[in-house]
Amino acid sequence: SYELTQPPSVSVSPGQTARITCSGDALPKQYAYWYQQKPGQAPVLVIYKDSERPSGIPERFSGSSSGTTVTLTISGVQAEDEADYYCQSADSSGTYKVFGTGTKVTVL
C-alpha cells in the first residue's frame, strides 16, 4: 500500500524556522494537506492543496512542493506550535487517501 514518510521529530527554538518534509511517489500527481494535532485534540487543517492556507491559520504556516517531497514550514515558531503534524495525500489514482507517519515538533 502507498506510504507517506515523515521524520519522527523536529526540534526548534522559539522564533526559528521549522521545516517538516513528507515524501511519497504520488506527490507530483496528488495534492498534499497538512494537519496539526495537539494532545487530546482533534486534528486541525493548516495547509490544503500543497500551499494554500485556510482562513484563521497564521501566516507563519506555509507549504511547498518539489517532486516527490512536500514541505510544511513554520516561520518564527511559537511555543503554541508544539504539536504533532501529519501530511495527507492520495495514491496515484486519487482513490485512496493516506496520512503520513507524523512528525512531533518540539519547541525548545
Place this chain on the structure above:
Amino acid sequence: QVQLVQSGAEVKKPGASVKVSCKASGYTFTGYYMHWVRQAPGQGLEWMGWINPNSGGTNYAQKFQGWVTMTRDTSISTAYMELSRLRSDDTAVYYCAREEPSSYGMDVWGQGTTVTVSS
C-alpha cells in the same frame, strides 16, 4: 457554527460490532463528503474511508473493505460508521471529518469517539 458532534465512548468485546454516529450542523450536510479516520493509542492517523452523503456512495480503504460500513441519514444530517468483528487492536479514537468535494481538505473534525475493545 459549523460542527460535527460524535456519539459517546464505547466498550465492546472482541468479535462484536460498534456503530459510531456523527451529527453535522451549521452547513449543508449533503454538500460535503464525510471521512472517517482512526487513531490507536500513541499512534498516527489512519484513513478508513468516506461517504458521499448526497448519493450514499462510499469509498473504503483497502484494509477495511468487507469490514466497515458507512451510512448516512440525510433527514437528521448524521453519518454513521460501523466496524464489525472487533479485535483488541481496533481500540482507538475514531473521528469523522468533512471535506468539500473539490478537495479543500478535511476542514472540520468531530471531537472523536473512543472505542475500547476488551474481553
